[in-house]
Amino acid sequence: MSSTTARIVIAVSASAAIWLIANLIVAQGRTHWTRFATLRLGIGGLLFGIILSGNRIISGSGTIEIATERNGDTSWVTTGGWSERLVAWIWFPLLAMVAFAVCGAFMSMREARTQRTIIGAIGLGAVAGFGGALVRAEFRPAIDGVALAIAVVVVAGLGAAIATLRRRDTISGALTGAAIGWIVGAWGAPELGTGSAAWSTIALAVPGALFGIRAARPDAPDDAGRDRMDRRSRAFIFLGPALLFVTTNLVVPALRTLYLSLFDRDSEEFIGLDNYRTIFTDPKAWDTSTWREMFSSQLMWLGVALLGLFIILGIRGKRRTGRVIELGSASSGPLLGAVVLIGFAVFTTVRGTIVNNLWWVLVVTLFSTSLGLAIAVLADGLKGERIAKSLIFMPMAVSLVGASVIWRFMYIARDSAKTQTGVFNSLWVALGRLSTGDGLPTLIIGVIVTVIFGLLLVSIARNLTRGEPGRAAAPAVFAILVGWFLIRYWKITGTGVGGHRIKDDGSIVAQPINFIQDPPFNNFWLMIVLVWIQTGFAMVILSAAIRAVPTELIEAAKVDGATDSQVFWRVTLPQIGTTIGVVVTAIIVLVMKVFDIVKVMTNGNFGTEVLANNMFREAFSFGDTGIGAALAMLIFISVVPIMFLNIRRMQRES
Amino acid sequence: MSDIAVHTHGSGPIERIYATLRRVPTIVLWFIVIVWSLPSLSVFINSWRTRDAQRSRSWWTTKPDELTLDNYESIFNSTTSGGLGNSLLNSMAISLPATIIPISIAAFAAYGFAWIDFKGRKGLFIAVVSLLAIPLQVALIPLLQLYVNGAHLTLPWLDKTITIIPDFNLVNTTTAVWLTHTGFAMPFAIFLLHNYISSLPRDLFEAARIDGADHFTIFWRLVLPLSIPVLAAFAIFQFLWTWNDYLIANTMAGTNPDAIPTTILIANLAGDFGMNEHLLPAAAFVQAFVPLVVFFSLQRYFVRGILAGSVKG
Numbered sequence: 001m002s003s004t005t006a007r008i009v010i011a012v013s014a015s016a017a018i019w020l021i022a023n024l025i026v027a028q029g030r031t032h033w034t035r036f037a038t039l040r041l042g043i044g045g046l047l048f049g050i051i052l053s054g055n056r057i058i059s060g061s062g063t064i065e066i067a068t069e070r071n072g073d074t075s076w077v078t079t080g081g082w083s084e085r086l087v088a089w090i091w092f093p094l095l096a097m098v099a100f101a102v103c104g105a106f107m108s109m110r111e112a113r114t115q116r117t118i119i120g121a122i123g124l125g126a127v128a129g130f131g132g133a134l135v136r137a138e139f140r141p142a143i144d145g146v147a148l149a150i151a152v153v154v155v156a157g158l159g160a161a162i163a164t165l166r167r168r169d170t171i172s173g174a175l176t177g178a179a180i181g182w183i184v185g186a187w188g189a190p191e192l193g194t195g196s197a198a199w200s201t202i203a204l205a206v207p208g209a210l211f212g213i214r215a216a217r218p219d220a221p222d223d224a225g226r227d228r229m230d231r232r233s234r235a236f237i238f239l240g241p242a243l244l245f246v247t248t249n250l251v252v253p254a255l256r257t258l259y260l261s262l263f264d265r266d267s268e269e270f271i272g273l274d275n276y277r278t279i280f281t282d283p284k285a286w287d288t289s290t291w292r293e294m295f296s297s298q299l300m301w302l303g304v305a306l307l308g309l310f311i312i313l314g315i316r317g318k319r320r321t322g323r324v325i326e327l328g329s330a331s332s333g334p335l336l337g338a339v340v341l342i343g344f345a346v347f348t349t350v351r352g353t354i355v356n357n358l359w360w361v362l363v364v365t366l367f368s369t370s371l372g373l374a375i376a377v378l379a380d381g382l383k384g385e386r387i388a389k390s391l392i393f394m395p396m397a398v399s400l401v402g403a404s405v406i407w408r409f410m411y412i413a414r415d416s417a418k419t420q421t422g423v424f425n426s427l428w429v430a431l432g433r434l435s436t437g438d439g440l441p442t443l444i445i446g447v448i449v450t451v452i453f454g455l456l457l458v459s460i461a462r463n464l465t466r467g468e469p470g471r472a473a474a475p476a477v478f479a480i481l482v483g484w485f486l487i488r489y490w491k492i493t494g495t496g497v498g499g500h501r502i503k504d505d506g507s508i509v510a511q512p513i514n515f516i517q518d519p520p521f522n523n524f525w526l527m528i529v530l531v532w533i534q535t536g537f538a539m540v541i542l543s544a545a546i547r548a549v550p551t552e553l554i555e556a557a558k559v560d561g562a563t564d565s566q567v568f569w570r571v572t573l574p575q576i577g578t579t580i581g582v583v584v585t586a587i588i589v590l591v592m593k594v595f596d597i598v599k600v601m602t603n604g605n606f607g608t609e610v611l612a613n614n615m616f617r618e619a620f621s622f623g624d625t626g627i628g629a630a631l632a633m634l635i636f637i638s639v640v641p642i643m644f645l646n647i648r649r650m651q652r653e654s
Numbered sequence: 655m656s657d658i659a660v661h662t663h664g665s666g667p668i669e670r671i672y673a674t675l676r677r678v679p680t681i682v683l684w685f686i687v688i689v690w691s692l693p694s695l696s697v698f699i700n701s702w703r704t705r706d707a708q709r710s711r712s713w714w715t716t717k718p719d720e721l722t723l724d725n726y727e728s729i730f731n732s733t734t735s736g737g738l739g740n741s742l743l744n745s746m747a748i749s750l751p752a753t754i755i756p757i758s759i760a761a762f763a764a765y766g767f768a769w770i771d772f773k774g775r776k777g778l779f780i781a782v783v784s785l786l787a788i789p790l791q792v793a794l795i796p797l798l799q800l801y802v803n804g805a806h807l808t809l810p811w812l813d814k815t816i817t818i819i820p821d822f823n824l825v826n827t828t829t830a831v832w833l834t835h836t837g838f839a840m841p842f843a844i845f846l847l848h849n850y851i852s853s854l855p856r857d858l859f860e861a862a863r864i865d866g867a868d869h870f871t872i873f874w875r876l877v878l879p880l881s882i883p884v885l886a887a888f889a890i891f892q893f894l895w896t897w898n899d900y901l902i903a904n905t906m907a908g909t910n911p912d913a914i915p916t917t918i919l920i921a922n923l924a925g926d927f928g929m930n931e932h933l934l935p936a937a938a939f940v941q942a943f944v945p946l947v948v949f950f951s952l953q954r955y956f957v958r959g960i961l962a963g964s965v966k967g
Contacts, residue, residue: 005747008829012755019762023870030868231771234869238766241759242782242840248819249837250785253793253800260795371686378683388687390953394694397949397956398942399898401917405924405938406693409700421712423692458668532693540957593789596900600921612791612901619795620905632791643787650845651783 019237026233030226037108038101041215045100045127049093058092058134092131099127107216120212128208132201140195141203143186151185152178172217179210254636261629275630284609286352294349303341306477310334313473327569330473337477340366348520353609356523357592357638360610363527364534364591369583371531372538376546377568379539389543393536400533400596407529408601411515416501425499425512432498435489436508446489453482519607526608529597534590538583545579546572578649585646589639611635701725701935708932725936738919738937744907745897745915745944747828752835752896753889759836760843761851761885765873767844768852769859779848785841794905797834801825801906826910831903835896843888850884851877887958894945894956916941 025043028036052058103123107116159177164170186203195203221229264271279285294300313331314324325332340362347359375392379385395403412422420426434442456479463471488497495502501511515525549572557571595612602608604617611631619628699713707720729738767779804821824830854877862872878885900917907913914922920937923930949956 004827004829008751012751016758027868027870230868235766235770235772235775238762238770238869238873239778242763242844245759245837246782246785246840248800249797249834250788250793250840253796254788256796257792375683375686378679378686382680382683384684388683390950391687392690393957394946394949395690397894397945398694399900399917399945401900401921401924402898402938402942403693405920405934406697408924409696409935410693419711421708421710423696426712455671532690535690589789593791596917596921599900599904600924603925615791616901616905620798620908625795629795632789632795635789636787636792639789640787647784647786651780 015241019241022237023234026230026237029233030230033220033226034105034108037220038105041104041107042097042101045096045098046093048100048128048131049096052131052135053089053092057136057139058131059136092134096127096131100124103127103212104215108220111219113216113219116216117213120214120216121209122212124212124215125205125209129201129205132204133197135197135200135204138193140197140200141187141190141192142195143199143203144190147189148182148185151189152181155181155184169217172214175210175214175217179207179214182207182210257629257632260625261633263626265624265626267625271626275626276634278627279630279634284352285354286350287355288350290349290351292349294345297345297349299341299348300345303338303345306334306338306341309473310338313469316469327573329569330469330471333474333477336366344524347523351520351607353611353614356608356610357594359523360527360530360591360594361588363524364530364594365584365587367527367531368534368538368587369542369580371535372540372583373542373580375535375539376543377572380543380546389539393540395533396536398533400530401600403529403533404597404600407525407532408516411525413512413514413516416510416512420510420512424515428499429510429512430498432496432500432508432510435491435496435498436500446486449482449486449489453479453486456482516601517606522602522606523608526597526601529601530591530594534587538587541579541583542576545576549575582646582649585642589642589646592639593635611638697935697938701939705932708935725933726940729933729937729940738916738940740912741914741916741919742940744828744913745917748831748835748899748903748915749893749896752832752839753893755832756836756839756843756892757885757889760840760847760888761878761881762873763840763844764847764851765869765877767848768854769872769877770869779844782841783845786845790838790902793834793838794902797837798825798905801830826907826913828907828913828915830906831913831915832896834902834906835892835899838902839892839895843892846888847881847884850881854880883955883958886952886955890948890952890955894948897945 025036025039028039100123103119106119106123110116110119156174156178159180160170160174162177163173182203186206260267261275262270262272264274283289310331313329313334317326317329317331318324321329323329325335343359343362347355347362375389379388382388398406409421410423411425412420413425414420414422420429434445456475459475460472460479463469463475485497488494499511499513500508502508514522516522553571553575554567557567562570593612594610595616598604598608598610598613599616604610604613611634615628615631615635618624618631696713699716700708702722702725703713703716703720704722704724707716711720763782767775767782800819801824802821804817805819806815806817808815824833858876859872862876867875897915898917899915900921903915904918904921907915908918916937920934920941923934923937
């Protein structure tokens with residue numbers, strides 16, 4: 001552990017040091033040209049030496065023994081104490097650095113190109129050739145003239161072409177290309193370990209000389225040239241680390257996932273789009289066998305009833321204001337209710353992984369956004385606003401794993417004989433006891449609810465007689481719910497509400513709900529956990545937006561006689577429309593990737609599987625890389641359109 | 655509901671009821687607040703109760719004699735829970751580098767994109783920001799393979815395999831976790847910091863250039879001190895994100911008990927049904943303690959970070 005930590009600390013500080021040194025060296029370029037040229041070539045030499053020495057390619061870089069063989073790879077270990085090893089390792093890089101630096105210094109001091117070329121070619125060629133002569137027998141290449149010629153010509157041509165296209169010196173490009181081509185052709189093509197020391201010397205000396213000639217070509221730049229070079233190198237230094245991380249950790253892995261998703265489980269056989277086909281034809285993802293049941297579900301009928309109400313109110317509204325739906329109009333509430341209920345009816349009958357994800361999107365997005373908006377509006381300007389908002393926002397700080405654990409304790413279901421220790425089941429069982437009992441509490445609660453029902457009816461009647469049936473819609477919806485509750489509570493039909501069960505012998509026992517394990521609604525209870533977290537997020541963003549609505553607008557509306565609710569629906573809400581869009585898209589993207597809650601609470605069992613958990617299980621538990629990668633791509637594809645909109649909006653803003 | 659309360663004319667018993675209904679919004683708000691706090695409260699109270707009390711009696715009936723410190727003692731001491739102390743250290747070993755390193759690297763890049771003139775700057779910036787769209791699931795499988803095996807490329811035709819990145823044996827270490835976090839943080843961090851750094855006044859930079867300052871000096875002496883608010887916002891966002899992360903840690907270090915952060919420890923505790931359930935509240939509270947401290951002490955920055963983070967993919 002400690003040695004790992006030490007190694008990481010060394011690696012991180014070394015990276016930081018390299019970054020700083022790079023900046024310092026580039027800074028020399030503008031003021032001290034000779035020093036800069038010396039340092040530049042010196043570092044080139046050091047890198048060259050490190051490649052040879054670090055890979056133990058040259059003799060004298062330490063005694064080598066074959067330590068272990070695993071997976072057919074040989075790992076090399078040098079022997080001796082660490083100081084001995086360090087000296088054996090470092091002497092060649094240091095030598096190369098000094099030699100290259102000297103060449104660099106001399107070259108930068110010569111005005112004539114021919115002189116520079118001679119110094120460069122001989123100096124760099126000699127040092128590189130010396131390295132080549134030291135190459136261990138097992139690495140010496142037997143040069144294949146044809147392959148070498150082809151490689152040199154092709155890569156040199158490529159270099160020249162690139163240089164021409166970038167409007168740089170064509171010959172320089174060709175020289176660089178020739179050197180690289182020589183290395184590839186001499187070291188890459190033939191079998192290593194069959195050649196002689198002469199071959200390995202030539203194989204390194206020639207590219208060294210070519211690089212020397214290349215380095216000798218440009219004259220010392222003028223001020224503008226140095227400025228240009230400074231900008232270019234700085235851009236490279238400042239962006240390099242970030243681009244490196246982005247490439248290795250994001251771009252390449254993402255492309256590789258796409259590639260892996262087209263192969264079988266062990267990534268050996270190319271199977272085209274079969275993984276995607278498997279996912280979509282698997283009934284676990286997409287089970288429509290019971291779709292007819294949705295028409296017999298109560299949710300569907302309630303939803304259809306609300307849809308009917310919406311149509312009636314919509315037609316009225318159209319006659320009056322010319323619009324079928326309007327923010328805050330009586331018709332929008334029933335429409336929203338209908339969408340939710342019909343959605344629930346569909347999602348509880350058509351089951352599967354992908355269906356669950358869509359259900360999550362519907363519930364979490366809708367509930368979090370609307371609740372967050374409601375709280376933002378309710379709390380605006382109230383006493384204790386800050387405390388209330390803090391408490392509602394607090395779950396954002398808790399991890400999703402922590403939130404799942406917290407909610408487990410809310411959802412606990414104990415045996416019916418024991419005390420319920422979870423809040424929900426405690427209430428549910430207590431309600432069952434109230435409803436089936438006949439004591440004073442039963443009566444009191446019943447009367448209170450009945451009075452509320454009466455008040456709702458009065459409100460409906462008042463609004464109807466006043467000729468404003470639109471205003472009666474909201475109380476009517478509540479009246480239906482409360483009325484349904486009362487019918488059950490007073491046992492007009494059924495045996496009462498709440499968690500109870502009547503046994504065969506007529507005795508009544510408590511019947512808790514197993515919130516986490518009873519499908520299909522256990523999905524909904526898992527979603528509540530995310531709603532609990534995301535409501536605070538929606539609230540904070542929306543209340544900031546509400547506060548940003550210009551007060552003149554609101555005051556103008558009030559002067560014109562608008563009521564509070566009219567101000568909200570007609571002025572505030574349209575003003576914060578884009579912010580609501582931001583909240584909704586952010587939550588959708590988050591929900592499409594939901595993983596932690598499902599993993600911790602059910603691990604996808606009991607019909608709660610979602611894409612991200614399925615991907616994790618397939619890829620890391622079952623070892624099916626192909627399907628796992630394909631599922632990852634599906635998540636990617638499902639968020640891309642939303643993210644595309646998001647990024648476009650962000651760029652418009654900034 | 656507020657619809658009911660709005661229209662009142664005249665006076666009478668019904669009007670008086672409506673006057674009460676006017677207060678409904680406040681009541682509703684505080685009702686929601688109470689409901690929202692209940693889950694955390696229940697776990698917090700349960701964490702101080704004995705195993706027996708947790709299992710047989712509801713937390714809102716807690717009596718003084720049920721209270722105990724045993725849960726906290728056993729999560730830190732006992733080996734059955736895997737040792738919360740060790741996993742707290744691991745969480746730190748992940749979160750600190752995963753916050754500091756991306757912030758510095760992204761600050762360089764953001765400055766480069768904003769104030770260093772080079773060809774293809776705009777295109778490159780858009781490309782980097784577009785990477786926000788990549789959900790982290792997409793990169794997990796190859797990254798794990800990279801940490802297990804290193805990266806090797808088999809050259810076509812030549813039939814030779816060259817090693818691009820050697821196998822550093824990083825799998826199941828905290829290093830693998832924060833390296834992954836660093837990569838994923840990059841597009842968002844660059845985007846956020848670039849927005850801020852590019853909006854600094856141009857005159858400032860020109861004056862510094864005339865005084866002979868190079869890019870490094872300007873960055874170090876001028877841009878970094880001026881960008882502290884946005885750096886703080888990102889740091890808090892990233893710290894909480896990495897502290898609370900479960901997916902990446904579970905993928906990269908999930909099977910090594912010595913390298914797991916607190917989130918995995920708690921998820922594992924929750925996984926072995928029954929046995930250690932009475933320790934869960936205490937463990938969950940300890941895990942949430944650090945983010946809650948950050949939340950309550952730095953709420954302003956926290957909110958700013960969350961607001962900014964809403965665009966993260």
